[in-house]
Amino acid sequence: MSENTLLEVQDLKVHFGGKKLFRKAQIVHAVDGVSFTVPKGKAFGILGESGAGKTTTALAVLRLVPLTDGTVRIDDAEFSALRKNELREARHKVQIIFQDPYSSLNPHRRIGDIVREPLDLMDIGLETDRDQMVLDLFVQVGLQPELTLLFPHQISGGQKQQVCLARALATKPALIVCDEPVSAIDISVRAQILNLMRKLQEDLGLTYLFFSRDPGVVQYLCDHVAVMYLGQVVEQADRIALFSNPQHPYTKALLAAVPKVRPQVGNEKKVPLAGDPPSPINLPMGCRFADRCPVAFEKCYRVVPELKDRGNGHMASCHLLDKGLVTAKLGNGLE
Numbered sequence: 001m002s003e004n005t006l007l008e009v010q011d012l013k014v015h016f017g018g019k020k021l022f023r024k025a026q027i028v029h030a031v032d033g034v035s036f037t038v039p040k041g042k043a044f045g046i047l048g049e050s051g052a053g054k055t056t057t058a059l060a061v062l063r064l065v066p067l068t069d070g071t072v073r074i075d076d077a078e079f080s081a082l083r084k085n086e087l088r089e090a091r092h093k094v095q096i097i098f099q100d101p102y103s104s105l106n107p108h109r110r111i112g113d114i115v116r117e118p119l120d121l122m123d124i125g126l127e128t129d130r131d132q133m134v135l136d137l138f139v140q141v142g143l144q145p146e147l148t149l150l151f152p153h154q155i156s157g158g159q160k161q162q163v164c165l166a167r168a169l170a171t172k173p174a175l176i177v178c179d180e181p182v183s184a185i186d187i188s189v190r191a192q193i194l195n196l197m198r199k200l201q202e203d204l205g206l207t208y209l210f211f212s213r214d215p216g217v218v219q220y221l222c223d224h225v226a227v228m229y230l231g232q233v234v235e236q237a238d239r240i241a242l243f244s245n246p247q248h249p250y251t252k253a254l255l256a257a258v259p260k261v262r263p264q265v266g267n268e269k270k271v272p273l274a275g276d277p278p279s280p281i282n283l284p285m286g287c288r289f290a291d292r293c294p295v296a297f298e299k300c301y302r303v304v305p306e307l308k309d310r311g312n313g314h315m316a317s318c319h320l321l322d323k324g325l326v327t328a329k330l331g332n333g334l335e
Helices: 054-061 084-093 111-121 127-140 145-149 157-169 187-204 215-221 239-244 249-256 319-323 326-334
Strands: 005-016 028-039 043-047 069-074 094-097 175-179 207-212 224-229 232-238
Touching: 005 054, 005 207, 028 043, 028 054, 028 069, 028 207, 028 224, 028 232, 043 215, 054 175, 054 207, 084 094, 094 157, 111 127, 111 145, 111 157, 127 145, 127 157, 157 187, 187 207, 187 215, 207 215, 215 239, 224 239, 224 249, 232 239, 232 249
Parallel strands: 043 207, 043 224, 094 175, 175 207
Antiparallel strands: 005 028, 005 069, 224 232
């Protein structure tokens, strides 16, 4: 693990289910061998549809669900190996912003108390200074200090997510895990929250692990992007390379579905992403995307493709890439 790396995830697996009496075990492969690294001060995005395993990956990194296999390292500590008191003491290094601010705030507590809670739980600062620390956090995320006396139902959705940001910043974490933090917010204030997150990153040197199903949000905020499909990473590259030259058919289909300002011209056409992903219980033998892929051929259905470097650190797993045929077969429709 290099000095510039804050988070390193290696072969992370999270499987649910197990042995059942008198019947075959039903095992859900929610996350199935995911690896990535996040440099300090950068934003790493994980993009994918609902059911790709994004939220489970987020919870596993935070040790909020049991790991089946793999390691998670934060700074120089193996976070996945910590137990009890060691884990509790290390939690101040990493915080999470959940998808739904409406359900992640206690409706019976004033929002000032909600932001103060991690300060009290982790014994941060002098007790007499914590009220002022809360006010400073409110100002930092763009909230008026007098809002500390209100309850969650008395503020807007955007303000709720600002409160969640303030709560996450309270412990001065090295890493903030963001599980689709703007998807439940009105579209008119999403840009405001994203701009705030980017400003906080620049001002405080924050590192983000950002999960989303929205390519536009990931493209705006993240420096490096991994694309997940059915529990596995199928493509990974820096933001510019991934959005300007996607390699995997699934990534191409995701980006083709994003509305464009300019009209279609010439022979350009969109190939829709049809069908649903296979069951994470009964996984296909070969490529997990094969049944939905418009260019799949016989090998795709029987051999699992390897995630390989396709040049300049651009990783992708597709048999057609081995032959250099994926772009030719997909044509303009998914380019």
